[in-house]
Structure formats: structure tokens, C-alpha cells
Amino acid sequence: MTGCVSGRAAAREQIEALESACERIAQPVLGQHLVWRRVGSGPPLVLLHGGHGSWLHWARVIPALSASFTLWMPDMPGYGDSTLTPTQGLDELVAQLRQGLDALLGARTPILLGGFSFGGLVSAQLAAQCDHVQRLVLIGPAGHGGPRRQTVTPLPWRDLDPDADPVGWASRMRHNLLAQMLHSETAVDALALEIQWRGCLNTRFRSKPFSRSAALAPALSRYPGEVLTIWGEHDVTAVPRDKADGVAPQGALRRQRVVGGAGHWLMHERPAATALLMRQGLAAA
Template identity: 45%
Template sequence: MVEVTSGGATDVETDFAAEADAIVGGAEAAAVVDRLASEARFFLTDVDGAQMVWRRFGSGPAVLLVHGGHGNWLHWVRNIEALAAHHTVWAPDMPGYGESGDAPGAELPVLVAALVAHYAQLPDTGEIDVVGFSFGGLTASHLASALPQVRRLALLGPGGHAGPRRQQRALVDWRQAADAEALAVAMRHNVEAFMISDPARIDALALLAYTDACRHARFRSKHISRAGGLADALDRFGGPVLVAYGENDVTAEPERVLERLVAKRAGREAAIVPGAGHWVQYEAHAAVNALLLDWLAR
């Protein structure tokens, strides 16, 4: 493990300027990301020659944030500071995402094993809480029984539930965009179709974070999220679990999933966040930050 004191400026991050140029308000959004990145302590772990990037914020009881598919640490851009006021927050890019190196394989057990090996190189690997979003929720459910000393688990819009989905609008292939402006249009369409329920809440920061995450994702997670496995992973963990969905999450029917995963299960709690879509911790960040802080303080 190597700590990098520069705050994490890498070749990947130099793309922010080009991405921001095509977004109305993009320069201001990039400044928000740059400021947040400057507040981090930046760590690199290395397993078999593959590096993984970790950002650490704040101090206090440790929390690991596991981003979603087509994601990176910016899935938590509106949550890190609230959590870091009370916790040591680890916000990595998983292998195959963001600034980290490629994953050693294409399946979930391989990814989980790699995460465990990288995590073991971090300083102060004592008790920790784990919070996961979307595909990262499914990943976090497996990590909860694979990492040492996981206290409690919180899942936001987790994949792997094996139930029906409610997506009505098809995503567009942003890779076919002819220029930066077309890319920005495609990304906004996909955010509105999949991530955020209320179009009025799609701001420049959401578009910049989503664009950067998608452009640097190499690990393909869709088939894993749709294959199930969440219920079994939670049973293996056996500890306290919070499962929350946005009311309008297109990746699930929240009431049905929560009935199956949470109802009448000791140590498990459910929440549905009104008016929010899949990227619930962004769209309804104030409500979700309060929910997480309460859960983590138990």
C-alpha cells in the first residue's frame, strides 16, 4: 500500500475538463469534484500488479462505500462530506472502474476476492460498516461475510434481487456519440431513463459524475446483477442490514423486494425514499444521508 499525498491527480482525472465543457454548468461541477478530491487522502493498493485507488475522508468509525456498475467513487459525491463529518469514509474505485486497474476476472467471486485482497493492505483494517449502491449493493452483500469485522451493512437500490424491473425507456449507446455535445445529450437521456426520477434534479454535477463513471468503466456487471444471489449473501452475513430503495427505482419493485428480503427478519430494516429514483443517494441526498447516519450510529 502506498499513500499518495497529491490528492489523487491521475491521467484519468485530466478528462474532467473535456467532459465538463459539453455540460451547462460543467465548470462549476468540475470545481466541486476537484474540491472534494482535494479533501481526500489518496491510497494505492497493489495485488498481483493490479492497482486499486482508494480515497479516505474524515475520521471516526470506518465506513466503506461500494459504488455501482458503470460507476466510481463519484456515485457518492453528495454523501461523502456528510458521512465524513462523523466517520472515516473509504471511497474506492473498484477494480475495473474509474482510476483503478482492471479486474482479474469477469465474475463476482473474482471481483470480491480481489477487493478483499486489496482491502487487507489498507491501514487500520479493524471494524467497518459497508454501504453499497446498485451492483455495489450486491457486491457489498458478499463483502459483508468476506471481510473481517463488518459491523453492519446498508444497501441502496441493490441489484441481485432476482425480481422484476420497471424500466420503461431504453438507454442509448453513448459510445456512438459523434462529439462531446452528442455525448452530453446521450448521457442526460440515460440519467433520466435510469438513474434520477425527477428531471428537474438532473444537474451538472450529476451529469459530470455519471459521464466520468461510465467512460471509465470496463467491468461488465449487468448479467451479474440480474442473476440474483442477494438473498443468499445476506443470509450468509447474518448481521444487521438496512435495505433502501427510491420509490421510483426502475431496477426493482421496491415493496416486493423488501417484503422478501426484510419482512419478519430480525436485524433487518427497510426504507423507501419518496419521490426518488435509482440513484437515490444523489437525488434524495439529504434524506439518505440522514438515514445512513442514523443506521451507522446504532
């Protein structure tokens, strides 16, 4: 029990340190707030987290990416600290995010865009609508409509209380992370547990119907720029080896890369490799 408590305290300290390095922006949108974190210097790079997540999905790649880019990381509508919550589905979420993004950075300001999991689908939808997205990087994007490889069923988590039963809490959260997000046992550290727990608690938008759809390809077909898609070798949400490089109808490259030995949440499990690939995919902008 002592190890669980001390590990969680250390994870909280890591998150607090990351928070202190970022500027927190509570942006008024439609009478609510869309909360962003900004850090770094260079071209603006907007990073969209996955379902049951928050800006903290990017925690382990923030130091590397912020050295080259100004990172703009929202808690998307329906997630995290943002009080803005869509009630009409994905189109409304994308519209709310676009409204906030345009007001914050300017509707014509060139941006780079990165999305993880459900955030990858949202990124593709945004890029299809905006002509100022210069490059797009997707990490394990949802909405591909293809087969999944998940064989382990996640366990219920809403009954958990990390303060009353830290060992039981850690065991259940570990199980769920290995079922869906991470491949290696060693990747399930205290920081991963805390980020996943906070993300689950603060999720109000149900992304699953959209994540399991085939909406990604139609959105990407409307985006004229280059796209780099990065998969973990053991990502249970897809079959990465079935993906291949291609060319969009407009002639832009559509590249695929697979990171060995990793699961879905690449930024946490292989942060150095993920950050390097992201920089390479965005470098031409």
C-alpha cells in the same frame, strides 16, 4: 452550447474540490493498483459504488457522512482509476477487493459497509465472507432477482464527444440518466452528467449478468448482522413496495426504507434523506 460548456466546467470544479478534500491512495494489489479515496473522521465506513460508476457515485453524501465516519471509497476492480481488473467474474472481483481492504485496514478491524446498486451486491458478498462487518447498508442493491420497472431504453453513448457536440452529449446523457438512474428532471444537473460520463468511460467490468441474478438473498442469509436496505420510490431496477422488514435466521433485523419522489441513484437525488437514513442504519455499531 454555452450553458453546456459552463455547466460542465462548474461540475469539474466541484469534483476537483472533492478530490482535494480526500486523500488518494493507489494501493498495489496483484501487480496493479486499487485506488481509494479517504476522508473524514470516526469509525471506518467503506462505500462501494455501482456499475458504470466510481467513488463519485457518493459525491453528494460525502460531506454529511464524513462528519461522522472515516470514509474509505474505492474505485472497485474494473472501474474508475483502478488498474486492477478482474477477468473471471464476481467472485474474483470480491476476492480482489477483500484482499485490498484487508491489507489497508486490517483483516480483523471492525468496519461498516455501504453499497449502491451493483456495489450493494458486492457488499453483501463481502459481508458474508468477513466476520468484522458490524453493520450493512444497501442502497438500491442489485442481485435481488425480482421484477424491474424500466420502460425507457437507454441510447448508445460510445459515439458521443462532449467537446465536439456538447449539446448532443448532454441530451443523450440526460436521456440515459432519466431512463435508469434518476426520477426528477431537476436532478439531472451538470454534476450528474459528468459523473455518469466519467463512470461509463472508465468501466471495464461487465456487471449486468450479476446485477440481474438472484445472488443477493443467499449472500445476506450468510451475514449475521443487521441490514438496512434503502430504495427510491421510483427505482426502475426493482419494485420497492414489494419489499418488507424481516429478521435474518440469526435474529438480526433486516429493515427496508423507501425514499419518496426519488429514483435509483438516491445519493444524488435525495442526499440529505439518504445520508440521514444511512447514519441511522449505522448508528448502532
